[in-house]
Amino acid sequence: MITPLLTSRTGEPASVRLAGLAEQGASGALSTESGIFYLADGHVVHVESAVTPDLGDLLTHSGALDADGWWEAIDRAGRGCRVGRQLVDSGRLAAGALELCHLGALFDAAYFVLTHDGPALRFRPGVAHWLGSVRPVPVDTVLRESARRRELLQRIWPEPAIDRDPLVRVPGHAADLPARRGRILAQVDGVRTAAQIATALACRTFHTLVELRRLAAAGLVVPAAAAPVPAPPAAPPVPAGPVPLVPPSTTPTPAPAPASAAPGSAPLTVVPDEPDTALLRRLLHALEAL
Structure with a gap:
C-alpha cells in the first residue's frame, strides 16, 4: 500500500515561504507558478524552471560531458537521488566543475522563479530531486543573489x-x-x-x-x-495614356542561373560560453565559510 503524500498548501509569496521553511530546517519541494525549489535541512539544493536550461543541457551542450554519460548517470542513480554523486564517482566530471555548473543553473532558475515572487502553491515534505545534493545554498543567499540580479538587469534596461x-x-x-x-x-x-x-x-x-x-x-x-510592422509596398503608378502594344521579342530567353545550394551565410559555429568562474568561486568560498 502506498501512503498518500501529505502536502502543505500556501498562498504566501515564494520568498516568504522559503524563509519560513529555512527557519524550520525543512526538507521537501516548494512549488510555484514558475518553478520548484528543492530543500534539504532548510537549504536550497536545486531549483527547476521551465524557462532556463537544465543542468544536463548546460553540461552536454558545452562539451563538459557527453550525452551518453549524462543519461547513464540518470539510469544508474536517478532512483536513489544520487546522479551528481554518480557523475563524480564515475570519473566523468570533476567535483569542482559540477559544483560551479550546478550553482550557475541553480541561481539562473531561482532568478526566474523569484522575478515576480508569485504565491507559493504547495510544499511537499520529504520530496527530493533526482540529482541529489551537490552544494546546498542557504535560502537568504538565494534571495539576496536573485535581488542583486534583478537590480542589475533593471539598470541595464528596464523592460522585463x-x-x-x-x-x-x-x-x-x-x-x-x-x-x-x-x-x-x-x-x-x-x-x-x-x-x-x-x-x-x-x-x-x-x-x-x-x-x-x-x-x-x-x-x-x-x-x-x-516589433514595428513594415509598411506595405506602394502600388506602381498607372500610366495616364493608352499603353502601346509591344510586339513579342524573338530573342530567346536565357536560361536561369542555377540556384545556390546553400544561400545565406555559413552555419553558425557554436562556441561554448566562458563561465563566470570568479563570481561562482566567491559564492563557493562564502558558502564554505558558513
Missing part, C-alpha cells in the same frame, strides 16, 4: 519582456560588438527566447540576459510583440 518573449532584431549598426554579444545577436530570429538562445550557445541564462538587455538598450533587439 526581454527575458521571456521571443525576440526580433532591429536593423541598425551592429559592428564592433563584443564577441559574446555578437554571437547572441546572431541567434535572435523572431522565434527564440532568451532561454532558447542560452541553450543553443551553451551559455548560462543570466549571462545571456545581460547581453540581450544591453542589445535592447542599444536599440538592436525588441520583443517580437513590440
